[in-house]
Amino acid sequence: MFGIIRPCSHRLAGPLKTEWMAHLCGLCLALRGANGQFSRVATNYDGLIVSVLVDAQSRRPGAADGRRRTAGPCPLRGMRSAPVAQGEGARLAASVSLVLASAKVRDHVTDGDGMLGRRPVAAVARRVASGWAEAGARTGAELGFDTAVLVDAVDRQQEAELAVAQGGSLLTVTEPTETATAAAFAHTAVLAGRPSNAGPLAEAGRLFGRLAHLLDAVEDLGADEEAGVWNPLSATGTDLAEARRLCDDAVHGVRLALREVDFVDGGLAHVLLAHELKRSVRRVFGSGTGGCAHLPGDGVPKEALLQHTPGQRPPGQSPWITRDPAGPPPPPLRRRGLLAGCAVWTGLCCTGQICCKDPYDDPWTGKAREGWCHKCDCCDCGCGDSCSCCECDGCCCDCG
Template identity: 35%
Template sequence: MFGLLTPCAHGAHKYGIDPSEWHAQMCGLCVGLGAGHGSLARTATNTDAMLLNALTEAQFAGPAARTGVGPCALRGMRRAEVAAADSPGVRLAATASLLLGAAKIRDHVDDADTASLLRRPMATVSGQWWRRARAQAASIDLDVEPLVAAIAAQGALERTSGLTLDELTEPAQRCAAEFFAHTAVLAGRADNVEPLRTAGRHFGRIAHLADAVEDLDDDIAHGRYNPLVATGTDLDAAYEQLLESEAALREAIATTDLDTAPTVRWMLLDPLSSLLTGMGRDLGLVNHHPYDSHRAPRKPTLIEGIGLLLGQYPTGYACFADHTRPCSGRRKRAWRKRLDCCDCADCCCDCS
């Protein structure tokens, strides 16, 4: 997974947020990566790193810095007001994006799951992004070397037998913890540093475990490493750990009062809940949305049942969300095998 979180436009309206704030955050990060590190670096843009700027802005007392940008194909060739590329939050998000991107490219090279002719140029790009991440981190007084070392140690951890699942997810926990904590440093909120470090640690754990659950079948089929297999953890136990981390993350965020910040609820807490609920449904552990627990699970219609028997869901509709566009809140066609309308908290309650 390269970005777990996708906010829903329904949630934006609920919290009084203009849904275009999604593009303000994403485009600001993309522009910041392109301006500081070249156009190729824009491909490192991801939704989880965008959250770092949102967290930073939510802790500032004044209005968020915005700047005008020209037309872009991903915005339908429209101009927009986006997060300022030189703002501290965007620079922190760019640092995280480059580190995540470099590590992901390096993993593909090391796993030899790309064409042999591409491995050398990919390794070159990975090395460039490591160096650029260090330079970007220095501009915001973030000591990134422990994070680089933690990422580099992941391979050695995976080759060590007898480790627990928590030990295997330690690098992801440490990186996310320091990035979350540094949002408080940039905002001058020293009282928020430790709670956000705790929240980040659990976010990193969720990201690693969710990736392991998502990739389990594929990793087994191709003989690739998976921490669940390595530790003998079944899916039920993994999902319980995900829920435990979500609860701990929410508790930590609540101590900072950021749980009442509309953008934090919209970009972190609600999407995280939706992610885990959707995963629980896929695993057969959840049959309805937790925010709609008073309703019985909806029974499929005859046509939907026929669609399921055919191995498709041709008559179903679902909220569509991808890397460039948040969920619009409208029911759109999707080839799904499950009988829920979408993964976002609001749609599941209203559009059945």
């Protein structure tokens, strides 16, 4: 998985988490339907925003309108069935993801990155990229979306980079990405039958594309400078302070644009495009607290935790603490040997539990571990609230 939006299960509680996973799995299955099993590797967190936006403008919670179906067990869900998104939103997300993934592969082939620098591997990669581009264009055409705008943006990217000299405008480099994401976001309004939303969604998409490009440049800056590879920040002489200002402005602009959109149920879209974008900026620039800080009960004196009625949760105690602090210690964890632990690890890995289960038991120590897909930087907004900012009730955001 890749993308700048990476919510964790602690912030997306209850229905929001279910909806998020429905769109993620729906995108994955739509990619398979568009171009076969291997195309599922193009699944990415940012691409499913398109699917979320279509639903947010057209689907009411709990409505039986054919936009959900129950998918069978999947290793990436720990061999569990689940409701998944289907329909035009998921297919548009698949179309966009395939075209952009194709362009990314071709770009790596052109640069000769890693294994793609070898001719046999490069030839296979070009064939895969060509198949993805054709499948994406075909799916887009069925939905009335011309993927040529995406292809044109990718083609113009190199021209934009060559046109920028030291001291030039960083926004010249981000413009092709902005144009591509603006077109994808705007078409969600067409599919949802709300053409009046196309304008503000295009603006939100434009700023989302700018933010994605800038954050990618900041994350790659150190490695690019060390390897002597072109980076938009270095090429334009933009320092991190200015890049941060542009990112913060983009986040604020997305929030303002979302206020103009007529949503039927915009809860998940708001969380992802208002709160998670801000957290992404903090994560990349290193100003987030990281980890799951600010749990309920933090700062509560030990005496207050001990003075309570047995069987009841002490005042302020975290709901994740189920053992009486004054009671006996838990029994020691059972430890497995090397071979037994490896056997259990193989089983967890093959069933997708190490990736997606939250938590899973460590194969050797038995300790609770967080699945790779759930690694998070939650509760870094500084408001002291434990992941309840999603609905903006008493939240520290300025979205209103």
